[in-house]
Amino acid sequence: NAGVMQNPRHLVRRRGQEARLRCSPMKGHSHVYWYRQLPEEGLKFMVYLQKENIIDESGMPKERFSAEFPKEGPSILRIQQVVRGDSAAYFCASSPPQGRSDTQYFGPGTRLTVL
Amino acid sequence: AQSVTQLGSHVSVSEGALVLLRCNYSSSVPPYLFWYVQYPNQGLQLLLKYTTGATLVKGINGFEAEFKKSETSFHLTKPSAHMSDAAEYFCAVSETLSGGYQKVTFGIGTKLQVIP
Numbered sequence: 195n196a197g198v199m200q201n202p203r204h205l206v207r208r209r210g211q212e213a214r215l216r217c218s219p220m221k222g223h224s225h226v227y228w229y230r231q232l233p234e235e236g237l238k239f240m241v242y243l244q245k246e247n248i249i250d251e252s253g254m255p256k257e258r259f260s261a262e263f264p265k266e267g268p269s270i271l272r273i274q275q276v277v278r279g280d281s282a283a284y285f286c287a288s289s290p291p292q293g294r295s296d297t298q299y300f301g302p303g304t305r306l307t308v309l
Numbered sequence: 310a311q312s313v314t315q316l317g318s319h320v321s322v323s324e325g326a327l328v329l330l331r332c333n334y335s336s337s338v339p340p341y342l343f344w345y346v347q348y349p350n351q352g353l354q355l356l357l358k359y360t361t362g363a364t365l366v367k368g369i370n371g372f373e374a375e376f377k378k379s380e381t382s383f384h385l386t387k388p389s390a391h392m393s394d395a396a397e398y399f400c401a402v403s404e405t406l407s408g409g410y411q412k413v414t415f416g417i418g419t420k421l422q423v424i425p
Contacts, residue, residue, distance in 0.1 A: 198352075225410065236399060236417040237353070242410060249410060285352060289411070296341050296360055296403065296411055300353040 198223075198288050198301035199268075206307045213273040213280070215304045219288030226269040227298055228261060231283040243269060273306075281308045311336040311402050315416035323424050328372075328387040330419045332400030335381060341411065342383040343401040344374055347418070353399065359383065370394070395423045 199218040207213050219226050224245055229237040239253040243263040254261065258276075263269040273280055283305045287298035316331040334340060341360050345353040357368025364376040370393075374385045383400060397418045403411040 200352075227413075229415075236415040238415075239413065242412075250406075250412070287353075297343070297355060297358060298411065298413060299355075300345075302352040305350070 198286055198299055200284075200286050200301035200304050202304060203302060204305050204307070206309060207276050208309050209277055210275050213276050213306055213308075215271040215273075215284050215286075215306070217269040217271070217286030217288075217301060219269070219286075220299055222290060223288035223299070224291050225289045226263050227287040227289075228269075228271050229285045229287065231285060231303075233282070237285060240271075276306075276308045278308045281306055311340065311404055311412075311414050313400050313402050313414055313416035315400050315419050317419055318417060319420045319422065321422040321424055322390045324392055325389050328385070328390045328394065328421065330385040330398050330400075330421065332374075332383045332385065332416060333381050334383060334400070334402045336402055336404055338404050341403045342374075342376060343403070343413070344368065344372070344383075344385050345399045345401060345415075346370075347397045347399065349396075356385070356398070390421075390423045392423050392425065395421055397421070 226243045228240040231237045241254050241261045242250040258274045260272045283303045285303045286301045289298045312335045314333045343358045344356040347353050357366045359366045359376045367373045372387045397420045399418045400416040403413040
């Protein structure tokens with residue numbers, strides 16, 4: 195049973211470009227969470243999605259950031275017009291449908307570097 | 310609102326010595342508590358978790374943690390440190406929000422160094 199998969203593992207962008215981060219949850223999992231880890235800091239919650247729905251985006255910056263989890267395919271975290279402060283590790287986690295698990299399973303992360 | 314405090318962003322122990330990583334939490338509801346480990350350039354791996362029942366929880370790699378409600382603590386311990394334990398450790402608390410999902414809050418992490 196494959197774990198949570200994220201790609202790319204490393205992404206380099208220049209200021210002003212767009213970054214697209216992908217997350218494929220574990221098989222059977224329908225809940226996806228995105229976290230950001232800035233250097234020397236813990237993980238900060240960004241957004242929680244279920245298939246085709248954003249449930250909680252209270253941790254998402256109001257501008258330039260968006261997330262989706264379509265009916266088919268991976269979840270996408272999109273950052274438009276990246277700035278140097280967006281450089282961080284972005285982690286995706288997944289969990290089974292509601293009520294079946296209290297644990298989130300993490301992917302290996304995407305390390306974004308903005309030049 | 311829930312929060313997690315990890316005392317000591319860096320901890321050094323000698324190989325074979327006791328490992329003690331401290332975690333205190335605040336939560337308005339009975340918490341679920343977790344410890345995760347992160348090796349360099351990798352994702353988070355679950356070490357152990359407390360949900361209900363026995364307050365002493367055993368995890369992987371010989372780690373254990375004890376939930377102490379009166380102290381709002383969930384400290385992580387291991388009797389004898391091994392070189393392979395060098396990593397960053399995150400304490401986390403989760404609560405169930407309306408809609409049934411678990412919102413997780415992480416501490417800032419503690420980097421464990423093991424000295425030969």
